[in-house]
Amino acid sequence: MIRKTMIAAGSTTLLLASTFLTPAMAAESKETYRLMELFATVFEKVRAEYVEPVKDDELIEAALNGMLTSLDPHSSYLNAKSAKDMEVNTKGEFGGLGIEVTMENGWVKVVSPIDDTPAFRAGLQPGDFITHLDGEPVQGLTLSEAVDRMRGMVNTDIKLTIRRNGTAPFDVKLTRAVIKIQTVRSHAEGKIGYVRITQFSATTDTDLRKHVDQLKKDIGKELGGFVIDLRNNPGGLLDQAIAVSDDFLEKGEVVSTRSRKSEDTQRYNARPGDITGGLPLVVLVNDGSASASEIVAGALQDHRRALVLGTRSFGKGSVQTLMPLGQYGSMRLTTARYYTPSGRSIQAVGIEPDIKVLQSKVEPINVPERERRSEASLRNALTNPDGSAKQPASPAAAPADEHKGDDKTDAAAPPVIKLGDPAQDYQLARALDLIRGLSLYRPPAN
Template identity: 80%
Template sequence: MIRKTLIAAGALALLAGTSLVPAHAAERKETYKLMELFAEVFEKVRSDYVEPVNDEELIEAALNGMLTSLDPHSSYLNPKNSRDMDINTKGEFGGLGIEVTMEQGWVKVVSPIDDTPAFRAGMQPGDFITHLDGEPVQGLTLSEAVDRMRGPVNTDIKLTVRRVGAEPFDVKLTRAVIRIQTVRSHAEGNIGYIRITQFSQSTHGDLVKHMAELKKSIGKDIAGFVIDLRNNPGGLLDQAIAVSDDFLDKGEIVSTRSRKAEDTQRFNARAGDIADGLPLVVLINDGSASASEIVAGALQDHRRALLLGSRSFGKGSVQTLIQLPGHGSMRLTTARYYTPSGRSIQAVGIEPDIKVLQAKVEPIAVPERERRAEAHLRGALANPDAPNGKEDKKAAPQGKATPEPEPEDADGKPAPVVIKLGDPTQDYQMARALDLIRGLSLYRAPAN
């Protein structure tokens, strides 16, 4: 018992980063008892579990369990996963090209990354991956499932996918080196189209280059820009701030507020608008999360851009990557962020100024229960400004139109419907954004 108490007290001191002298003796005494319970369970597992167990794996699992119980975005990253995180933020990694999360024990697709094996195979946001090469993913952690999906370039993996309204089907993908080009652009007549797929270290610099190229290629008759943030899962906070600053001359971009009032941070725009004050339309949908919501919220609150599309995901929290020397790192939710008007979008998302559903010929109705949202994640943080902390899950569906019958593949199963984002002949939201820019441009044109 003495040994276990020492383990517990030592572990508490390590976690707290303080000495063993208690600031509040009674409170610390109770905490010591709980740490002793942990030590006792740990010893029982080591000695009595049906198979030998690895001490390091047990501790890692305990740390990850503690953090993931707080909210869906906090977690422990062992040294390997911590290195993978660094690779992802730099914008290059090996794999299939899908942003994923874990829901109900299955891997859920948040968004396929443009021009990757997963994107070309027709993987869609909201798809559930239930098996990897015939092995069920239930029982795996998210990091374990991701590790299995990654592998040597040019090797194959079979994913079993469940999609709403379709029978389970298999998708065979060939792994590739995923080099994320976070910014893409092209001209649509006299309108510049810019798609930002995520916020990595190069996003701000790439955006500036693409804007300059568009202005040069279109010339003095340029009418405005469409900024596409659909299915953008987020990324680095500093890049979201820099991108927002690119289009704002002054004012607050975002503020972050943690437990301590003195830790509040406010980020303000500097003079200079790389769009030269031309009309902006920002496209968002329920795959637009985190950093992309910071950009959308800032431009909306300052009335610098009109938002078009559907309600965003609603991830209004900030995660800090805390290094644990020799032991990887921990990703901890340390603050909520607020748009310039002071609103938290946590679990409620950002409503577009003009709601336009994606469509083929008719709007594709998405029942509210099927809409992706932060509020639907188990353990999601509450919104401090909402009456019940979260969005109204009984809200009316976003559309009433009946979709066309899905096309079928050779086996008689529904074939994936892949809309090429940014192509106005296929992308209904994009076509409406172009119409809006043209209208705004006519309104701004001086009278002769």
């Protein structure tokens, strides 16, 4: 049966192409056409009778956004401007606050602040809810509309009202800036290489290789392993997540994507070559680690290539495909789910760490040296036969004002822990200890 239908309503015309239909398909299509006629009728009545004049493109854009956002929090319509903004974002530089957000129950939810951005410096945390923008409630806005309002001219201010578990709502004033994302940072922690990946953009894999090579040169043959920090990493490009996982794997599946049709399942496999030479790895994750960062953590965990330490990750295990719509922008549609090599779906579950460590602030207990217990302090203790060990001298008394005020914080301000500094970052301190322990049992290099 061949059916060709044209639906016209005023200036709105929808042309449905000819196709071969079975009786069941014909009945279903007939109902679909009725619903499309309903849409056209409502569209015309709004144009003609709404209390104020409305533009056709705004109505259509709102309808498209309503249709897509009703499916899940990550599907949406992007007009030409929004599509261009997204392209700039994935290339590593854009204007705004430096915050990755999603929508939950009508509120804007923080997935992760990006390192060294206005949002990060203001102390915003994963899981925070943004309830108002400059005093205006966000409920009723789409995610793209809320993001558009948070962006603006560089050096202009915006006030966010934040709701956080366990605290009363509070306001944060941010100054918009050009966000230049350096997705990979690194430094040596003694004999261990620390690498932080803040996002997966077009240059992440290339940058990672450069940083690992530099750490190898800086630390030399005594290099004991690497800590890969994916905390507060909201994700990014799938191909970069696969490439980063591949950097540490010799073989095997990295990730698979499974869509509505089984024949569309895709599997991505690692190629031979581990850029660390098989050195011990610990991967740090938390509830701000989402999407692409969960792919990396899951792949390395399933292959037992790395120990995952921290807290459970965010749980965004869906694939969004950006579909161009010509001059009208594009739409972002959820088309598949991610699965780790062992067949686990990340969606709404996340990656459970091998070693669960809650974040805490490291505060050393300042016990005077003379009060610390040791064999040497016991009466009649045997001396060391080689004479190399000496009773530690009693330290001079510290000035009365030494260290005063070091730990003072504003009681009303949320605590901000500097990630990457083991003196403050308890999760990192534990990861470094773990690497040191693993390296002790590693056979010496030939």
